[in-house]
Amino acid sequence: MLPALQGTLHASLAVARPFLPAQLRPELTLGQLTATLTPTRATLTLDHTQYLQQPLGLNAQLTWTNGLTASGLLTHPGTRLRFAYDAQALDVSGPLSALALRPFTAGLGPLSGSIQTSLHLPNLSLEQASGSARFDLRSAAQSAAGTLRLAQGQLSGQLATSIGGSRMPFRERSAGCSVRARSRWATCAYRTARAAPPRSS
Structure with missing residues (x-):
């Protein structure tokens, strides 16, 4: 199914809040996950998401041509x-x-x-x-x-x-x-x- 999809998808991260550790919930402002899809890969980024009132960034790649692989970078000031x-x-x-x-x-x-x-x-x-x-x-x-x-x-x-x-x-x-x-x-x-x-x- 995934290889047939193309385009851009946006998903709210608010649904993930109940699954977060209790200490983190008040410190996170959850925005949305954006997935840009091609027949062989997806690029994932975070939008409007903050941790401790500082931007929380994600730049990740998923591929599935030869099994599922993922790689990327999670960023926050100093992290x-x-x-x-x-x-x-x-x-x-x-x-x-x-x-x-x-x-x-x-x-x-x-x-x-x-x-x-x-x-x-x-x-x-x-x-x-x-x-x-x-x-x-x-x-x-x-x-x-x-x-x-x-x-x-x-x-x-x-x-x-x-x-x-x-x-x-x-x-x-x-x-x-x-x-x-x-x-x-x-x-x-x-x-x-x-x-x-x-x-x-």
Whole structure:
């Protein structure tokens, strides 16, 4: 059916609001999705859509001649997330700005900086996922810095954060359940153990 379609379609995004996380609903102004169709592909863009009162952009391509593939770029001030999907894997990479995290960091004060992300998801399976997240977040007197890596569902790396009122370096221990750090915003899909503080000489 899709290869026979041509032209431009517009669809309101308002119908997606009930499916969004509760923290995001009041922060999003949902506009419309525009799809420009040819017999072999579709170009998708967002119009009149804002997140945190700033433009949220999408420029994506879908093709279906040899199976469904998608690629594109999601943008917001300080955030540029590139993505690509085919029958084998989903890949996402790029900087995620502190601004984009604001609904999830309420009460911590203004944050600046970003998280540089990279995720490879074979067969959309979290157990096979690999990637990394390089943190460089700062507030007036606090920070979170370091790199976490994901390989075959196993998390490793070092992240030292004082955001939320306590300095808390941590390292990997094993996979399997969520981390609840004393820092109120810091959660992770894998169990970690806090590193012992350095001994004073």
